[in-house]
Amino acid sequence: MAEKVEGYEFSQSHGKERVRVARVWKTKDGQRHFVVEWRVSINLLSDCINSYLRDDNSDIVATDTMKNTVYAKAKECSEILSAEDFAILLAKHFTSFYRQVTTAIVKIVEKPWERVSVDGQPHEHGFKLGSEKHTTEAIVKKSGALQLTSGIEGLSVLKTTKSGFEGFIRDKYTVLPDTRERMLATEVTALWRYSYESVNSIPQKPLYFTDRYLDIKRVLVDTFFGSPKEGVYSPSVQSTLYQMAKASLNRFPDIASIQLKMPNIHFLPVNLSNKEGQIVKFNDDVFLPTDEPHGSIEASLSRSRSKL
Numbered sequence: 173m174a175e176k177v178e179g180y181e182f183s184q185s186h187g188k189e190r191v192r193v194a195r196v197w198k199t200k201d202g203q204r205h206f207v208v209e210w211r212v213s214i215n216l217l218s219d220c221i222n223s224y225l226r227d228d229n230s231d232i233v234a235t236d237t238m239k240n241t242v243y244a245k246a247k248e249c250s251e252i253l254s255a256e257d258f259a260i261l262l263a264k265h266f267t268s269f270y271r272q273v274t275t276a277i278v279k280i281v282e283k284p285w286e287r288v289s290v291d292g293q294p295h296e297h298g299f300k301l302g303s304e305k306h307t308t309e310a311i312v313k314k315s316g317a318l319q320l321t322s323g324i325e326g327l328s329v330l331k332t333t334k335s336g337f338e339g340f341i342r343d344k345y346t347v348l349p350d351t352r353e354r355m356l357a358t359e360v361t362a363l364w365r366y367s368y369e370s371v372n373s374i375p376q377k378p379l380y381f382t383d384r385y386l387d388i389k390r391v392l393v394d395t396f397f398g399s400p401k402e403g404v405y406s407p408s409v410q411s412t413l414y415q416m417a418k419a420s421l422n423r424f425p426d427i428a429s430i431q432l433k434m435p436n437i438h439f440l441p442v443n444l445s446n447k448e449g450q451i452v453k454f455n456d457d458v459f460l461p462t463d464e465p466h467g468s469i470e471a472s473l474s475r476s477r478s479k480l
C-alpha cells in the first residue's frame with residue numbers, strides 16, 4: 173500500500189507481535205476440558221499517515237489495544253474454535269471496528285498441546301506437548317475479501333530404507349556415490365492456501381480447519397512413508413516432495429496451492445580405520461547424524477495461478 177508523500181514513495185503498517193494467550197473450554201458438566209495456546213501477531217494497514225508526518229496520533233490504533241483485543245475476543249469465544257477461525261474473527265474486528273483500518277493481517281502459531289492417555293483412557297484435563305506446530309495467516313480487507321493460508325512447522329520424519337539418489341550430474345568436484353540404499357530424514361514445513369476468498373464463504377462447521385490441518389498432516393506423512401509393511405521407494409527428496417504436494421491437492425478440493433520445504437538432513441555413513449586396519453565398516457547400520465550443512469529442497473504446487 174505505497175503512497176506518494178512529500179515526493180517519496182511511502183508505505184507503512186503497525187501491529188503487535190507474539191501476543192501469547194491460552195484458552196480453556198469446558199463441557200457443560202465441567203468434566204472435560206479443552207485447551208489451546210496461541211501466539212498471535214497482528215499487523216494493520218491503516219490510514220494513519222499524520223502520525224508519521226504531523227505528530228498527530230489521532231488515527232492510530234494503539235498496539236497495546238490490539239494486544240488487549242486478543243484477550244477480550246478469546247474471552248468472548250464461548251465455544252472452542254480453530255486458530256483459523258480466531259484469526260479471521262480478529263481480523264474482521266479490526267477492519268470493521270476502525271474506520272482507519274483497510275487490511276488486517278493476523279498470524280497465529282498454535283502450540284501442540286495434546287490430550288494424554290492414562291491407563292489407555294483419554295485424560296479429562298491432562299495434556300502434553302507434541303512436536304510439530306499448526307500455523308495460520310488470515311488477511312482480511314474491509315470489503316470482506318480473504319486470503320487464508322495455514323501450515324505445519326517442524327514435522328520431523330525419518331525412514332531407514334527405501335530411499336536412494338543416483339544418476340545426478342557427475343563432474344570433477346563430485347564425490348557422492350550413486351546409492352539405492354540410504355537414510356532419508358527431513359523436517360517438513362508446509363504452507364497451503366485455502367480457496368475461500370471471502371469471510372462469508374468459509375465453512376461454518378466448528379473445527380473445520382483444525383480437522384483439515386490434521387487431514388493434510390496425515391496425507392503428507394502417509395505419502396512420505398508409504399504402506400506400513402512395504403513403504404515406498406524415494407528416488408530423491410524432490411520426487412517425494414512432489415508426491416506429497418500432489419496427494420494434498422488431489423485429496424482436498426478446498427486447497428488452492430501448497431508449498432513444501434524439505435531440508436535433506438544428512439545421516440553420514442561411519443567408517444573408521446587406523447593403521448592396524450578397519451574398526452568400523454559401514455553396513456547401513458552406524459551413522460553420524462548431522463544438522464548442518466543440509467540440503468534445501470522446496471517447491472510449490474497450485475491448481476492455477478496462486479499468490480503463494
Ligand SMILES: O=c1[nH]c(=O)c2[nH]c(=O)[nH]c2[nH]1
Nearest residue numbers: 337348407408409410436467
Ligand atoms: O534427494 C536428494 N536430492 C538432492 O538434490 C541431493 N543432493 C545430494 O547431494 N543428495 C541429494 N539427495
